Each structure stands twice: as structure tokens, then as C-alpha cells.
Amino acid sequence: MGIVKLIIIVLIIWLGFSVWRKLRQSKGNDLPQPSTRKMLSCNVCKMHIPENEAIIQNGKAFCSKKCLG
Template sequence: MVKLILLVAIIYAIFHFFIKPKPIQDKKTTKEEQDEDIMVECAKCKTYVSSKEAIIKNGKYYCSKECAKDDN
């Protein structure tokens, strides 16, 4: 009887050990999602561009240099 309890405890410990790393992978995925570029609206022509390609001028997003220049 004592051996059976010990066996269950060992199996539980092994099971727990293999399941544990999963939440760490979930945190990594969340971080990658935050690094992804978001779509922003051009303050001049209202065109949506990715935040990586957008030009930021006076705290506003613009799709191109022309739009940033014209909106002065």
C-alpha cells in the first residue's frame, strides 16, 4: 500500500514537471504579439498604415512624407 502511494506521488511529480514549462511559452507568445506592428490612421488622408512604416510628426501619424509636409 505504501509503495502504491509512493508510485502515484512519483508519477504526479513527473507529470507536473512536464506540464510546468507551458505557461512560460504562453508569456513568450504574448510578448511577440506586443512587438507586432499596429495599424495607424494617417492624420492627413485617413489611410491606414502600419506603425513601422508610418511617419510620426508632432505626435501624429502620417502615411508618407508628402502627407506630413502638407499638414503643417
């Protein structure tokens, strides 16, 4: 009976370790992907801003009305 208990304990430990490893690997895949938005540099202060937030005038990008003005 002793060897059967030992085999069961080893199997439980092995299964627990396998589940733990799978859970750890799946968490790594859930990391947010880096943003691929195009960044522009403000023509005045040189701060980088996403293209969709930039104020474009005469082909130049500005980060705010203050830099535009």
C-alpha cells in the first residue's frame, strides 16, 4: 500500500506543477501589445504626440494651441 500512496502523491505533485506552469505561461501572453500609433514631434517644443492628437497646420505638427499660436 505504501508504493501506491507514493505514486499518487507524485502524480498529484506533477499535475499541480503542470497546471501552475501552464497558468504562468498563459499570463505572459496576456500582456498588452505595444502601441503602433504613429508619433509626431511638435514643431515648436519637440514633444512627441500621437498623430491623432496632433494639430496639423501647413504640414507641420503642433502639440497644443499654445505651440500653434
